[in-house]
Amino acid sequence: MKNSIGNNITMTIFGESHGPCVGVTLDGLPSGFKIDLDFLYDDMEKRRAVGLISTQRHEEDHPEIVSGFFNGYTTGTPLTLLIANKDQHSKDYEKIKGRLRPGHADYTAFERYNGYQDYRGGGHFSGRLTACMVAAGNICKQILMAKGVQIGSHMEQLYNLKDIPFSSDINVLNEQIQQVNQMKFAVLDAAMEEPMKEAALQAQKEGDSIGGILETAITGYPAGIGDPIFGALESTLTQILYSIPAVKGVSFGLGFGFANLKGSQANDPFYFDGQIRTTTNNNAGINGGISNGMPILIHTCVKPTSSIYKVQNSVDYSTKQNVKLQIVGRHDPCIIHRARIVVDNMLSFGLLDAWMSKAALTPFEGEQYES
Ligand SMILES: Cc1cc2nc3c(=O)[nH]c(=O)nc-3n(C[C@H](O)[C@H](O)[C@H](O)COP(=O)(O)O)c2cc1C
Numbered sequence: 001m002k003n004s005i006g007n008n009i010t011m012t013i014f015g016e017s018h019g020p021c022v023g024v025t026l027d028g029l030p031s032g033f034k035i036d037l038d039f040l041y042d043d044m045e046k047r048r049a050v051g052l053i054s055t056q057r058h059e060e061d062h063p064e065i066v067s068g069f070f071n072g073y074t075t076g077t078p079l080t081l082l083i084a085n086k087d088q089h090s091k092d093y094e095k096i097k098g099r100l101r102p103g104h105a106d107y108t109a110f111e112r113y114n115g116y117q118d119y120r121g122g123g124h125f126s127g128r129l130t131a132c133m134v135a136a137g138n139i140c141k142q143i144l145m146a147k148g149v150q151i152g153s154h155m156e157q158l159y160n161l162k163d164i165p166f167s168s169d170i171n172v173l174n175e176q177i178q179q180v181n182q183m184k185f186a187v188l189d190a191a192m193e194e195p196m197k198e199a200a201l202q203a204q205k206e207g208d209s210i211g212g213i214l215e216t217a218i219t220g221y222p223a224g225i226g227d228p229i230f231g232a233l234e235s236t237l238t239q240i241l242y243s244i245p246a247v248k249g250v251s252f253g254l255g256f257g258f259a260n261l262k263g264s265q266a267n268d269p270f271y272f273d274g275q276i277r278t279t280t281n282n283n284a285g286i287n288g289g290i291s292n293g294m295p296i297l298i299h300t301c302v303k304p305t306s307s308i309y310k311v312q313n314s315v316d317y318s319t320k321q322n323v324k325l326q327i328v329g330r331h332d333p334c335i336i337h338r339a340r341i342v343v344d345n346m347l348s349f350g351l352l353d354a355w356m357s358k359a360a361l362t363p364f365e366g367e368q369y370e371s
């Protein structure tokens with residue numbers, strides 16, 4: 001697995017930030033699924049850079065489906081989406097060529113690819129490739145939604161500013177998911193929108209950057225999905241989340257918060273009301289790597305953008321000299337408001353892929369466990 005991931009459906013991502021296009025192929029999709037293109041374009045719009053709190057590189061981000069899609073439906077053969085790069089300023093990178101941006105992949109790419117990597121705009125390591133993740137993941141999300149799954153994220157924290165958390169009441173939670181999915185800047189507490197935007201703007205003015213934490217909720221995902229040991233749902237989703245550039249932390253449910261609790265506080269007691277549920281959801285919908293039907297709740301930490309405009313200490317890889325680095329060009333002062341849809345859609349890919357494993361292994365209808 002290098003640029004491909006998945007078992008039943010696979011996602012392969014290709015391209016570089018300053019090449020002609022970036023793209024993605026999904027293989028193994030069911031045939032005959034009607035794709036809502038407007039819904040796809042809406043998600044692309046949520047990731048697209050707008051305003052001073054995002055990069056000033058403006059791309060259309062209008063994916064072109066070049067295979068696996070016919071008369072509005074998936075054909076079941078590899079579905080490839082291409083997204084053009086048109087607004088590259090490659091000369092910005094000539095000026096700092098060989099000078100390693102702290103926090104970015106410049107140094108590690110040199111070591112990995114022996115200098116043959118396309119260094120312009122972060123090349124294959126660029127956040128640009130997350131446009132592919134949003135596009136391909138959107139199609140998976142559409143399939144999940146048709147099965148009653150909902151997924152949405154909000155910025156629970158931006159730098160030191162906090163939004164309210166998702167509700168533990170399933171009805172309220174479902175409304176909140178719908179609410180954030182209507183928003184370009186996803187916060188639950190409307191009063192936090194301006195202060196958060198102001199904080200991002202302030203970082204931009206200072207030539208600096210900020211990060212934060214996304215909270216994602218998934219409802220309607222059935223119990224019984226996940227393949228222990230290595231296909232545990234948490235393992236699958238964690239691998240996917242860490243594939244997103246700038247993601248530096250992932251936790252499920254109470255996560256590290258479990259450390260402060262006793263078992264009597266941490267356990268989620270069961271009850272039955274026609275369906276097996278739990279009264280609390282500290283384990284966030286997953287036990288033993290398998291979904292239990294309760295909402296899946298995930299926290300994802302996105303670091304501050306590494307390309308900042310303050311002078312930094314670095315090394316010139318070619319001359320092996322210590323240098324002062326002054327980055328030029330266009331960068332996001334904050335990534336998280338754009339990354340939230342990347343997170344949703346990549347999780348959708350993982351959740352659909354895991355569900356397809358269960359579907360492939362489910363015994364004949366009627367052949368269910370009976371006590
Ligand atoms: C939507 C999005 C936009 C990004 N924009 C930038 C950017 O403008 N400048 C930058 O230095 N990094 C940006 N990044 C992050 C880098 O791509 C990432 O930090 C880099 O590849 C190194 O990987 P790592 O942070 O996961 O170690 C962006 C990431 C995402 C998800």
Ligand SMILES: C=C(O[C@@H]1CC(C(=O)O)=C[C@@H](OP(=O)(O)O)[C@H]1O)C(=O)O
Pocket residue numbers: 017055056057059088089092120121122125126127128131245307329330331332
């Ligand atoms: C192009 C996008 O983001 C880019 C991600 C990025 C990086 O280093 O990750 C660096 C910048 O690239 P450039 O220097 O070419 O402007 C961002 O603009 C995008 O998200 O669509």
